Amino acid sequence: MSNAPTIKLVTNEDWTIWFKALKTKAKNQDLWEYLDPTKPHKPLLISTAPTPPNxxxxxxxxxxxxxxxxxxxxxxxxxxxxxxxxxxxxxxxxxxxxxxxxxxxxxxxxxxxSEKGLRVYNALWTNYEHLSKRHEALKKKVSVLQDWIIETVDQPLARHNFNEEESLADWIKSIHEEFSLVGEERRDKARREYREHLAKPHRSRLATLKSTREWITIWRDAINEARDVDLQEAKEADLWFKDLVAALRASPLESWINAYAVSQRSNAQ
Incomplete structure (x- = not known):
């Protein structure tokens, strides 16, 4: 059975899911704060081997x-x-x-x-061993993420964006810049599709429970995508809950949603 990664970055259509996977993997390795290409003043990811005491x-x-x-x-x-x-x-x-x-x-x-010198030397050596373990652990984390990037990015893209002399943060920044327009397009598309879906029940009432369930399923996907691109109207409960209530009032769930809105509005998330 093949162990090849199922996510590949080849075209613009792949960017959204690939970048989300990258972010998740980097966060799991506690590396994202050093690699986030959207942060201009992030801390440097320094992986220098410690020097043993002389x-x-x-x-x-x-x-x-x-x-x-x-x-x-x-x-x-x-x-x-x-x-x-x-x-x-x-x-x-x-x-x-x-x-x-x-x-x-x-x-x-x-x-x-001397006895005092030996105590100091031993303390320095203990600290060196601690720093060495931390350095090796960091190297392993970076290597795992770097290997995943190399395996999942299409070769022409990798050749254009990755330089063996540059850091992992530089790699991610370079490929993010190439696909940054895709991010803006994704944001615009998410906003448009989210708003259009909310408007559908107002244009044509949801007549059955089946059509209402289908509408809710699509709404859930739309709001998740809108949240992924940081649309405030999809992230702030006071905004998205109000929009959801207004839409479901044009459905067989009208009575239920009205009662629910009264009792749960303050707890909406």
Whole structure:
């Protein structure tokens, strides 16, 4: 069975459903605020890998107590064990490296660090690991969305709008600009069809319950489309509910809608 995406952006007719799917996917990944092409001052989506702490940013501890235990110095198999213990006086020493420090006093390994330096280094490393996980998670989110865009956008459109040197936000902005006129046309069409549908019962009364149900089904689709394009008359309850009541008064539901309007107007959404 094919796993190919069912939504494709090939022509103007595909734009509305494709852009809605893109927006939904980006919101699900918590990315839309960084990618919304209609927002000129959105935050930047920065995906820079964090830098691990550099051990050479620390000085070696000034002293250490080394204990050597030799079981048998005359035997080839004798073992030597070195134990490094922090000197309590090191707690107050400056563990931070300076630009003019000689390389000989710079730490090469965590074993070189003072107790205070080790605590700071460990804290920096913990923060680095946290930032790395967050960076990898963000990279994965961006990659998933970018792969979906590449798979669903027709090749000539992708070649024209997508540059491998540009960000995902740039890709979306470019293709949105190409189809922006489609958005205006969609808005005009949604407004026209919504208003025309509301006017139908006034021109010719809905005579049966069947025709009323059919009218309501189409009205539901029309108002959803009008809301998608941000028509205020379809989004504000005080407006759309009043229009719906007026239309249904020209139907067999007239008595019911009048009673409903009185009891539910304040709760219409």
């Amino acid at each position: 051990i050479k940013d620390f000085r070696k501890r000034s002293s250490a107590i080394t204990r050597s235990a030799v079981s048998n110095t005359n035997t080839p198999s004798s073992a030597t064990q070195d134990t490094i213990v922090a000197d309590p006086t090191e707690m107050d020493e400056d563990y931070r490296a300076r630009e003019d420090d000689d390389a000989a006093i710079l730490a090469q390994d965590v074993a070189d660090l």
